[in-house]
Amino acid sequence: MLPVLRRGISILGRDSPIIDIGGRRTFLKLGAAMAGGALFGRGAAEAGTSDAFPPQDAPWSQTLGPGIVDRPYGQPSQFVKDVIRRDVPWLTASKESSVSFTPLQDQTGIITANGLFFERYHGGRASVDPQQHRLMIHGLVDRPLLLTMEDIKRFPSVSRIHFIECPANGGMEWRAAQLNSLQFTHGMVSCAEWTGVKLSALLEEVGLKKEAKWALVEGADAAHMDRSLPIEKCLDDCLVVYGQNGEALRPEQGFPLRLIVPGWQGNVNIKWLRRIQIGDQPWFTREETSKYTELMADGRSRGFTWLIYAKSVITFPCPEKPAKGPGIYEIRGFAWSGKGRITHVDVSTDGGVNWERARLQEPVLPKALTRFTHEWRWDGKPALLQSRAVDETGFVQPTIAELRAARGVNGIYNNNSIQTWQVKADGSVFDVQLS
Amino acid sequence: MSSFLDRAAMRLAVIAATASLAAVAWAGETQKPGYYGYGTAPTPAQVVGWAIGVRPDGQGLPPGSGSVSKGADIYADQCAACHGTFGEGEGRYPKLAGGEGTLRAERPEPTVGSYWPFATTLFDYINRAMPFPSPHALPADDVYAITAYVLNINNIVGNDFVADLNSLPKAKMPNRDSFIWNDPRPDTSAKECMKNCADPKKIKIESTAEGKDLTPRTTGPLDEMKPK
Numbered sequence: 304m305l306p307v308l309r310r311g312i313s314i315l316g317r318d319s320p321i322i323d324i325g326g327r328r329t330f331l332k333l334g335a336a337m338a339g340g341a342l343f344g345r346g347a348a349e350a351g352t353s354d355a356f357p358p359q360d361a362p363w364s365q366t367l368g369p370g371i372v373d374r375p376y377g378q379p380s381q382f383v384k385d386v387i388r389r390d391v392p393w394l395t396a397s398k399e400s401s402v403s404f405t406p407l408q409d410q411t412g413i414i415t416a417n418g419l420f421f422e423r424y425h426g427g428r429a430s431v432d433p434q435q436h437r438l439m440i441h442g443l444v445d446r447p448l449l450l451t452m453e454d455i456k457r458f459p460s461v462s463r464i465h466f467i468e469c470p471a472n473g474g475m476e477w478r479a480a481q482l483n484s485l486q487f488t489h490g491m492v493s494c495a496e497w498t499g500v501k502l503s504a505l506l507e508e509v510g511l512k513k514e515a516k517w518a519l520v521e522g523a524d525a526a527h528m529d530r531s532l533p534i535e536k537c538l539d540d541c542l543v544v545y546g547q548n549g550e551a552l553r554p555e556q557g558f559p560l561r562l563i564v565p566g567w568q569g570n571v572n573i574k575w576l577r578r579i580q581i582g583d584q585p586w587f588t589r590e591e592t593s594k595y596t597e598l599m600a601d602g603r604s605r606g607f608t609w610l611i612y613a614k615s616v617i618t619f620p621c622p623e624k625p626a627k628g629p630g631i632y633e634i635r636g637f638a639w640s641g642k643g644r645i646t647h648v649d650v651s652t653d654g655g656v657n658w659e660r661a662r663l664q665e666p667v668l669p670k671a672l673t674r675f676t677h678e679w680r681w682d683g684k685p686a687l688l689q690s691r692a693v694d695e696t697g698f699v700q701p702t703i704a705e706l707r708a709a710r711g712v713n714g715i716y717n718n719n720s721i722q723t724w725q726v727k728a729d730g731s732v733f734d735v736q737l738s
Numbered sequence: 739m740s741s742f743l744d745r746a747a748m749r750l751a752v753i754a755a756t757a758s759l760a761a762v763a764w765a766g767e768t769q770k771p772g773y774y775g776y777g778t779a780p781t782p783a784q785v786v787g788w789a790i791g792v793r794p795d796g797q798g799l800p801p802g803s804g805s806v807s808k809g810a811d812i813y814a815d816q817c818a819a820c821h822g823t824f825g826e827g828e829g830r831y832p833k834l835a836g837g838e839g840t841l842r843a844e845r846p847e848p849t850v851g852s853y854w855p856f857a858t859t860l861f862d863y864i865n866r867a868m869p870f871p872s873p874h875a876l877p878a879d880d881v882y883a884i885t886a887y888v889l890n891i892n893n894i895v896g897n898d899f900v901a902d903l904n905s906l907p908k909a910k911m912p913n914r915d916s917f918i919w920n921d922p923r924p925d926t927s928a929k930e931c932m933k934n935c936a937d938p939k940k941i942k943i944e945s946t947a948e949g950k951d952l953t954p955r956t957t958g959p960l961d962e963m964k965p966k
Contacts, residue, residue, distance in 0.1 A: 385957045392954065392963045396830040397870070406956070426867060441785050445771045449784065454776040479945035483953045510771025519791045525873050527866035529791060578788055586791050586798075587856050589863035593848065596917065602842040604853075604913075608921045622947075623956050649932065654941040658932045687941070693930060701926035709925040713846050717923075725943065734947040738940070 379418075388419060391487055394475075399427035400526070402469060404490025407616070407637065408623040413464070413664075413672040415493035417548050422555045423469050423491070425590070426525030429575045433559040436523065438543070442581035445510030452559050456545065458500040458508075463542060463565070464671045466639045468492035468611050470568040470595065473718035476703070480734045485621040488722065488734055492639065494672035495556075497563050498546030503538045505579075514583045520562050523577035530571045531585035532564065536609075540565045543576060566641025566670040567609040568716070570595060600711025611641030613700050614719035615648050615675070615692035626730035629683035634661070637672045640694035644668065647693050648675040654687030654723065654737055655702070661690065669695075686726040687737065703736055790874075792862035799861065799903035804883025806890045806899050812880050813887045816869045825849070825891045835891045838912065851892030855917050857909035861885045861901070882906075 348355075355361035379386065388403040395401040403422040405415055415421075422428070433452045441447040472491035475481045482488050511534070518537050521529040532541075542563040545552055552558040557574025564571045570590060585591070585607075597605040615638035620626045634652075638645045644667055649658040664674035675690070692700045703720035725735040792798040814823065822828050825835030837847030850860055865881045867873050876884075886901040895901075895909055947953065954961030 387960070389954060389956060389960060391952075392961065393952070396832070399870070408956070426870075426873065439780050439785070439788055441780060441789065447780055447785065448777045449780040450777040457776050458774060480947040481950060481952050483947035483950070484956050486956050487953060504769070507769050508771060508774055508776075521791070525867070527790065527874060529866070580789060580791060582793070582797075584793060584795070586793050586862075587859055588791070589859050589867070592855050592859050592917075593850075593853060593863075598841060598846055598848065600842070603916045603918060605922065606917050606919045608923065610921065610923070612923060649930070653938065654936070656934060656936050656938050656941065658935065691928075691930075698924055699928040699930050701928040705926045705928060725946065735943045736945045738942045738944040 429524035443512040466494040470716035497544040499544030502541035519580040521578040523575040597714035613640035613694040638692035796907040802878035803902035809883035809887030
């Protein structure tokens, strides 16, 4: 009877003295249930006992939950506190020019939750007022333009699912296995559905002059982050987006406007996009000379290595998600390629001696994260897990030894090597590299 | 005669128009400049204010100039706290000088002097991104002066160098010709072997992250791990 009554009264609103009492009582009871959960619930549950286990009814089954719009903007469960972006504090001099990593070990599908999308700033997270934001397009064009956010949203809109990967993902692993964590070895890749305008439509609207060969794309952040892009790529599949997974871009991803350069290294996907200058030569900005160039063993360097080549990684088991005793495991992971679709992924459990074809999960989209799974019957003996992606161009993901032979170990960027996870007999998992 | 020509021209124009309409229909989206008509034209002053990109040929460099000695003073005031008086770098902030001859070494030190291919990039980057806490606030003369100073501590220009839109593109950077600007990949050619792809006895663990104490924790609150 009582719960029904309370539910009826609660519509009266906050001012009602009756609801205050009811509300507090509800709160107290809930609070007790939660404290129980936190204090002894988990330990007891692990020991195999809990007030919530059958045949008992759980405390949350006997208490009214908070009502609608209790949290007008939804949050993850309070029990999922550990699934957050994390950083490597010793990596960079300042948090404003630094990177945080997506917890791929907990990513269940190809879409990265907006709150978990990896961050990479060169001058901190800009806080841009969309009313005052402008996109300028000028240079070798017939009709230079200054566009408001409203103007941009009036252009024909498209949505596409694409990954973004920082080319420094795995950059700490060139010399040796260093970081014992999937989040830190691979978490500079994320994937989202982006909504906006084709860059080609904007460039048609301004009209490119014959000599137009390059675009300088620039952000409104403190770094005034800028990169040169060849005009062919701009006209091919680049997007100027304001939407991320069905809502406005997050500030971390460049609210209110960013560039998406599908399949190309993260930093060219300029965030807080405010300017596109069309020219006939590249600008050779600091971010394409001092940084994001690859120093080879012979002392020469490669520049403009924008493309992300095929790559994959096993997300379960992994150091954060060890195995627990012999039995059947579904090996899971992600594969991606900047050149198009993943055609298949092979999995090895013996360090690359024998391989088996994994199953790809739909949808398999070009330049997007692709999920793969593979059933593994673990006998409890030490194992070496690997995955190897192949894309629609036939490119096969290389080993770290092959990459080192081609480039040396000083390049930092574009490490798309096969990851090896060592599974010990006790089920624990370690980041290793094989000879 | 002329009317015939006119008519022929008209017919051609009609054909061309139909053809281009067909092209629009095929491509589905190619439009003439100004088709949507959204937005406004930026004023010249608006373009000048935002167009800060500088190219190696000097395009984009503003009027103004600055000497090494003036640059030394401004640098001491605005930059040295992080980058060191002579570009040696304080703490983990980047070094701006030194590292010559290290690019093939075990631990290379790429700096403005040892690595950067273009002096114009230095002006551009200091202007847009430095000083790190309050960027793009220095007048062009000051940016020229600091640029001159940073080139000077790298022995790229002499003490009497004055940086301006003519001199900067000419400053010769030592590592300029070491860059390959065409992506040579794919530079690996792995095959899709499925069975007996390696000798199991030769597979050894060459390195492991186990016990290295470099990995922040991935549960609980953020790790405040001290820099190594």
